[in-house]
Amino acid sequence: MTRLGRWTALTAAAALLTAGCSSGSSGDDKADEGESSARPSAAAPSGVPESLxxxxxxxxxxxxxxxxPAPGDDWQCATLKAPLDWAKPDGETIDLALIRAKATGDQRIGSLLFNFGGPGGSGVSMMPSYADTVSSLHERYDLVSWDPRGVAASEGVRCRSDEAIEDAESVDSTPDTAAEEQAYLKDAADFGQGCEKAAGKLMAHVSTTDTARDMDLMRHVLGDEKMHYFGISYxxxxxxxxAHLFPKRVGRVILDAVVDPSADTMGHAENQIRGFQRALDDYLESTGQDPEQGSQKIAGLLKRLDARPLPTSSDRKLTQTLALTGIVLPLYSKDGWPALTSALAAAEDGDGSELLALADGYNERDPSGRYGTTTHSQRVISCLDGKQRPTVEETKKLLPRFEKISPVFGTFLGWDTAGWCHDWPVAGQHETPEVSASGAAPILVVGNTGDPATPYEGARRMADELGKEVGVVLTWEGEGHGAYGSGSDCVDSAVDAYLLKGTVPKDGKVCS
Incomplete structure (x- = not known):
């Protein structure tokens, strides 16, 4: 079980279907005329050697x-070199994979950089499939994304083989006995050791702060004085x-599906427990069920699966953990609710195939048994970011509180706090991220009241921490993870007006 929602559902649902590209260019393709010799005029990050x-x-x-397959001819790929260790910028370098589609119109504003979440999501793979959603922005912006350090084509980390991942499906992620606890923690420690072996010295240099500094180098190399940015989820x-590190370089910045920057490890777990239970309640109400009774019924199914996994159409079994993962994925979008209804009905009838298929979609498992590495990168990055390492005893004290909030998600996400960074080889950097950005231009913070993975309350907290006259909140009374491109003309027009014209909506604007 990975931390739910730290990777945007848009990526999760499309992981096996999106087009991708490599970080390099083909040998006979040339850079656009004038680019190879033109030096960007934008201010360079301080301390960066001339070679970079x-x-x-x-x-x-x-x-x-x-x-x-490769994306269409509108897309170009390249490699950016960045310092491995930003404390030693003139030392060893790493390669970062970039992708872009140039602005289609004459009134170009600059580059619009996208990060789709995670941590661990591949922007190189995701950007082409997201282009239709942001087509109204493409005329005036180059659409640009990248694989952050430690992700996919940017020296992505693989901590465990496909076979070992599948073997770990038998590990109980809600242990009920001392033996199950021991197996759970051993599996967590083994995963961390695998990450250390795979990542080597990179393990200590994949933090969010490192990636933010990469972004400023990227801004400069792309020739932009200001950072125009669209961030989703993580x-x-x-x-x-x-924005905290470079407030004066903030241009037009959208933050959609907002992570609560004031929450520590336990706080994030509680936020997500509330968020997913809220989404489940909305789903159950939409099907005519009483949310409390419906939740108890699902909790009962999960309890039965803990004792006896269900058969599927393959030789794999639907375990309790896989079932919970399968329930999670369709809650990210209202469009997924019919699939959840069908999968739950099939499971009640003794067939776990549909829930297993949903779980495989979330876990990036293809029909041949190959798994993606998003959750590997996610764990390496988040365990370097976060300093907290909750013990089993600390987790057990909070389980009753978590289970009261949600009989479906409370136990799973509670235990996740103990196992996620257990016995991790590298120390974490902070309790919570620093995002104060006094002096920055207004940043548009978009919150969705029905967001399961990054609950709405995080938007207001992000805006407050960014600072007065910096964080501006736009609320959508909707469902799903993220607001822009999700069906609200009100949200889309407000975001477009901000990015294209610089029009900042009134703080607290609500789209119903």
Whole structure:
């Protein structure tokens, strides 16, 4: 069980279907005329050696990746070099994979950089599939994204083999006995050791702060004086950290599906328990069920699966953990609710195939048994960011509170706090991220009242921490993870007006 919602559901649902590209260009493709010799005029990050500050991306045709065809001719890929250790910027470097589609119109504003969440989501793979959603922005912006350090084509970390991932499905993530607790914690420690072996020295240099500094180098190399940015889910935390580090370089910044920057490890768990239970209640009401009774029925199914996993159409079993993961995915979007109804009915009839398929979608497992590495990168990054390492005893004290909030999600996300960074090889950096950005231009913070993974309350807290006259909240009374492009003309028009014209909506504006 991974931390739910730290990777945007848009990525999760599309993980096996989106087009991708490599970080490099094809050998016979040339950079756009004038780019190879033109030095960006934008202010360079301080302390960056000339060899990095003066680099120009060699944009070329994107290549296909395993399981994904190359995107269309509008897309270009390149590699950016960044310091491995930002405390030693003139030392060893790493390669970061970039992708872009140039602005289609004449009145170009600049680059609009996207991070789709995680941490651990691949922007290189996701950006082409998201282009239709942001088509109204493409005329005036180059659409740009990247694989952050430690992710996918940017020296992505794989902590465990596909076979070992599948073997770990038998580990009980809500242990009831001392033996199950021991197995759960051993599996967590083994995962961390696998990450350390795979990542090596990179393990200590994949923090959100490191990536925010990469972004400022990217801004400079792309030739932008200001950072124009669209962050979703975890991408909102990254955007907040960037604004804190470089407030005077903030241009037009959107934070959608907002992570609560004031929450520590236990606080994030409680937020998500409330958020997913709220979404489940809304789903149950939509099907004519009483939310309390419906939740207890689902909790009963999960309890039965804890003792006896269900058969499926394959040789794999539907465990309690896989079932919970399968329930989570369709809660990210109202469009997924019919699939949840069907899968729950099938499970009640003794067939776990549909819930297993939903779980595999969340876990990036393809039909051949190959898994994506998003959750590997996610864990490496978040365990370097967060300093807290809750013990089993601390977790057990909070379980009754979590289970009262949600009989479905409370136990799972409670235990996750103990196992996620258990016996982690690298110390965490902070209790909570610093996002105060006094002096920055207004940042538009978009919250959705029905968001399961990043509950609405986080939007107001982000705005408050960004600072007075910086954080501006736009509320959508809707369902699903994220607001922009989710069906609200009110939200879309407000975001477009801000990004295209610089029109800042009134703080507290509500779209119903």
């Amino acid at each position: 500050a003066s680099q120009t991306p060699d944009w070329g045709r994107c290549k296909a990746t395993a399981g994904s 991408g909102t935390e990254l955007g907040g950290v960037y």
